[in-house]
Amino acid sequence: MNDLFSASGLSEGTPQPLADRLRPRTLSNVVGQDHLLGPDGPLRRMLEAGRLSSIIFWGPPGVGKTTIARLLASETDLEFEAISAIFSGVKDLRAAFERAEARRSTGKGTLLFVDEIHRFNKAQQDGFLPFVEGGVVTLVGATTENPSFEINGALLSRCQVMVLKRLDEKGLSLLIDRAEAMEEQRLPVEPAARDALIDMADGDGRYLLNLVEQVYTFAGKGEPLTVAAMSAALQKRAPAYDKSGEGHYNLISALHKSVRGSDPDAAMYWFARMLEGGEDPRFLARRLVVMASEDIGLADPTAMMVAGEAARAFERLGEPEGLIPLAHCVVHLATAPKS
Numbered sequence: 001m002n003d004l005f006s007a008s009g010l011s012e013g014t015p016q017p018l019a020d021r022l023r024p025r026t027l028s029n030v031v032g033q034d035h036l037l038g039p040d041g042p043l044r045r046m047l048e049a050g051r052l053s054s055i056i057f058w059g060p061p062g063v064g065k066t067t068i069a070r071l072l073a074s075e076t077d078l079e080f081e082a083i084s085a086i087f088s089g090v091k092d093l094r095a096a097f098e099r100a101e102a103r104r105s106t107g108k109g110t111l112l113f114v115d116e117i118h119r120f121n122k123a124q125q126d127g128f129l130p131f132v133e134g135g136v137v138t139l140v141g142a143t144t145e146n147p148s149f150e151i152n153g154a155l156l157s158r159c160q161v162m163v164l165k166r167l168d169e170k171g172l173s174l175l176i177d178r179a180e181a182m183e184e185q186r187l188p189v190e191p192a193a194r195d196a197l198i199d200m201a202d203g204d205g206r207y208l209l210n211l212v213e214q215v216y217t218f219a220g221k222g223e224p225l226t227v228a229a230m231s232a233a234l235q236k237r238a239p240a241y242d243k244s245g246e247g248h249y250n251l252i253s254a255l256h257k258s259v260r261g262s263d264p265d266a267a268m269y270w271f272a273r274m275l276e277g278g279e280d281p282r283f284l285a286r287r288l289v290v291m292a293s294e295d296i297g298l299a300d301p302t303a304m305m306v307a308g309e310a311a312r313a314f315e316r317l318g319e320p321e322g323l324i325p326l327a328h329c330v331v332h333l334a335t336a337p338k339s
Contacts, residue, residue, distance in 0.1 A: 019209040024180055027071045030064050031205065032171035035059055043072070043162070052076050054132050054139040056147050056156070059164030062204030066115065068164075073111040078138060080104055081112050085119035093127055100137045110137045117141035118150035125152045126199070132158050166203025173198060175205050176332040179212045187212060188219035193230045200234070251277075252287060255330075260295050264334035271330045281323060285311035288329050297339035306332045 016328035027037050027047075032068050036043045046052050052072060057065040073080035081099065083092055084278045087277050097229075100110035114120075132155070139159065143150060144192065147161050167175075180186055187194060197215070201208035211234055218233040219225050225233070274284060285307075290305035310329035314322035 016181060017210070018182070018213040019206045020144070022175070022182060022209060023067055024064075024071065026224055027068070027075065030068060031174055032167040033064060033068070033164055035165070037068075039052060042160070043068075047072075047075055050076075052078075052111075052138055052277050054159040055163045056141045056151060056159045057164055058143055058145075058147050058161055060144060060166055060203065062201075062206035062208075063164045063167060064205065065164060066113065069111065069113040069140040069142070072140065072265050073113075076109075076111070076138075078111040081110055083112070083114055085114060085116045085124075090124060090127070093124065097136060100131065104136055109135075110135040112139050114139065114141045116143065118143040118145045118147070122152055125155050129158070143225045167201075167205050167208075169198055170202070172201055172203070172205065172208050175208055176212060181210060183216060187215060188223075189225045189230055190227070193225050193227045196227045196230065235322060251279075255284075256287070256291060256295075257329070259291050259333045260338065262334055262338065263338075264331045267330050267334040268327065271327065275323065281314055281319065281326060282311075285314055285326055288326065288333060291333050296333060296336050299337040299339040303333055305334050 013185070027043075030037055032285065034042075035041055038044060057068065059065060069082075070080055072078075079100075080259035081096055083096055096112060100112065101109050117125075128137075128139060132139050141151070147156055151159075176187060176197070187197075197211055198208070199213060214234055215225065215230065218230075251270055255267060255274065258264075258270055265321065275281065287302070289307040289311060290301040296303040306329050310325040313325040316322070317325075
């Protein structure tokens with residue numbers, strides 16, 4: 001064991017991040033994915049039947065894609081091999097397939113985990129096909145992007161797509177409980193600060209545990225941290241948003257549905273979140289004009305006037321003053337009668 005640590009450049013006493021120390025050791029300990037791992041979940045049924053097919057895990061960061069892949073390999077007695085599409089190329093893929101074929105000749109199967117699989121180009125994705133079809137590897141790919149758009153149809157047809165959900169408040173609270181048990185002390189924050197910590201994580205379990213680790217470091221043995229003290233100590237996380245990817249379409253859809261559902265609070269939240277994520281306000285202004293026309297129409301003819309004037313006001317004023325008329329427009333559209 002010491003030789004292994006020396007070879008890696010680490011000592012046996014090197015501290016591990018809290019998120020790594022709390023990594024589940026069995027599938028039953030995985031948090032927040034009961035729709036896949038529960039008694040009636042597809043993964044549970046595969047394991048009970050002893051037939052694990054190739055899978056694409058689609059979900060946001062920090063929800064357990066890598067952990068579940070490792071545990072699936074352990075449960076099915078497959079050799080776990082991981083590569084990342086960010087750092088790997090054709091040479092790495094070829095080497096991984098050669099190792100898998102060598103194991104197969106000795107009766108040992110391989111679970112090949114490919115992180116960020118959508119980053120491989122079409123030719124590289126096509127390279128998986130013969131090895132998946134021939135059973136040389138059981139492929140488990142992980143992606144944060146919609147597989148229908150980012151994964152080749154030929155490869156996608158040979159895999160089951162399974163959607164992992166963001167962790168809810170209950171799941172995130174359970175992670176804090178586990179961290180407290182491992183640290184053998186309560187998290188040194190006030191109850192309101194604990195709730196704020198969960199909100200800051202935004203469904204990302206790994207990020208939450210990183211925050212918890214920072215809290216233990218900052219608080220020490222002093223008084224429990226208040227919300228204000230904790231917020232000042234912790235680095236603020238940028239909102240999860242991709243202006244050209246899946247997040248872009250999810251959030252504009254949420255804004256549109258909030259306006260259509262006459263919920264001004266929700267509409268303002270999604271409007272503000274897109275702006276915080278770096279969205280171009282001119283795009284939002286155009287979408288507000290579309291909503292005024294499509295969803296409200298003649299039920300409130302002033303809606304189109306308000307949307308048009310808000311867009312023109314932003315063009316004249318710019319940021320930040322020009323955002324105020326757009327926000328007024330969001331509230332007007334959300335509270336207006338719908339056609």
